Amino acid sequence: MNFTRELEEYRRHEIEIYEKLDLESVNELMNVLETARLQHHRIFIMGNGGSASTATHYVCDFMKGVSLKQDVKYDFECLNDNKALLLAIANDIGYDKIFEIPLQAKLHPGDVVIGISGSGNSMNVVNALTYANAHGGITVGITGYDAGRILNLAQHNVHVDADNMQIVEDLHMVLDHMMMYVLASQN
Numbered sequence: 001m002n003f004t005r006e007l008e009e010y011r012r013h014e015i016e017i018y019e020k021l022d023l024e025s026v027n028e029l030m031n032v033l034e035t036a037r038l039q040h041h042r043i044f045i046m047g048n049g050g051s052a053s054t055a056t057h058y059v060c061d062f063m064k065g066v067s068l069k070q071d072v073k074y075d076f077e078c079l080n081d082n083k084a085l086l087l088a089i090a091n092d093i094g095y096d097k098i099f100e101i102p103l104q105a106k107l108h109p110g111d112v113v114i115g116i117s118g119s120g121n122s123m124n125v126v127n128a129l130t131y132a133n134a135h136g137g138i139t140v141g142i143t144g145y146d147a148g149r150i151l152n153l154a155q156h157n158v159h160v161d162a163d164n165m166q167i168v169e170d171l172h173m174v175l176d177h178m179m180m181y182v183l184a185s186q187n
Contacts, residue, residue: 010166010167013162013164013167014167014170014171017160017161017162017167017171018171018174020161021160021171021175022158022159025156025157025158025159026158026175026178026179028156029140029156029158029175029179030179030182030183032112032138032140032156033062033074033112033179033183034183036074036110036111036112036138037070037072037073037074037075038072039110040072040075041075041108041110041111041112042075042076042077042106042107042108042111042112043062043074043075043076043077043111043112043113043114044076044077044078044079044103044106044107044111044112044113044114044128044132045058045059045076045077045078045079045113045114045115045116046078046079046080046099046113046114046115046116046124046125046128047080047115047116047117047122047125048080048117048122048124048125050118050165050169051116051117051118051122051169051172052080054116054169054172054173054176055078055079055080055114055116056078056080056081057173057176058076058078058114058176059076059077059078059081061176061177061180062074062076062180062183063076065180065184066180066183066184068184069184077106079098079099079102079103079128080098080099082102085098085102086098089101095123095124096123096124096127097124097127098124099115099124099125099127099128100124100127100128100130100131103128103131103132103135103137104131107131107132107135107136107137108136109135109136109137110136110137110138111132111136111137111138112137112138112139112140113128113129113132113137113138113139113140114139114140114141114142115128115129115139115140115141115142115150115154116142116143116172117141117142117143117144117148117150118143118144118145118165118168118169118172119143119144119145119148120141120143120144120145120146120147120148120149120150120151121148121149121150125150126149126150126153129141129150129153129154130153133153133155138155138156139153139154139155139156140154140155140156140157140158141153141154141156141157141158141159142157142158142159142160142172142175143157143158143159143160143168144159144160144161144162144163144165144167144168144169144171144172145162145163145168147159158175160172
């Protein structure tokens with residue numbers, strides 16, 4: 001079989017969406033992150049499915065890739081990385097609380113909470129951002145599709161305007177690498 005035509009269509013569509021990305025919203029997010037770093041605030045990040053992997057990747061890139069040569073380092077934590085805690089909360093309380101409950105123990109005013117959700121409607125992310133807003137957190141949504149509930153909930157948003165989850169997730173990862181590349185080159 002020859003999949004070349006379909007592959008070209010995917011590539012064309014992704015480039016089209018990438019070129020529409022609002023770089024000012026990315027710049028705003030970078031400034032939120034840098035302010036948190038310089039003021040010694042924690043940054044929490046989370047997501048489900050592919051977005052969970054992206055959240056983990058952000059932590060790796062900022063804690064090692066960006067922070068390596070900095071005197072003041074990033075304090076980044078991925079809320080979806082403790083499987084035992086997530087499963088205990090999901091089983092005993094509810095899946096919609098898996099990110100909010102850890103924030104109840106860890107969040108301090110001025111800390112940043114980033115929710116990655118392709119749809120913008122993941123209830124566990126929505127609940128965590130709602131909690132953070134009510135307790136002095138600075139909230140960020142990284143979304144796709146129409147940005148869902150997170151668009152009006154998060155204080156800062158980076159939105160990938162696409163109705164294709166693979167392209168949304170691709171570009172959420174590109175955002176990480178763009179920010180990492182620029183911030184690491186500032187050292």
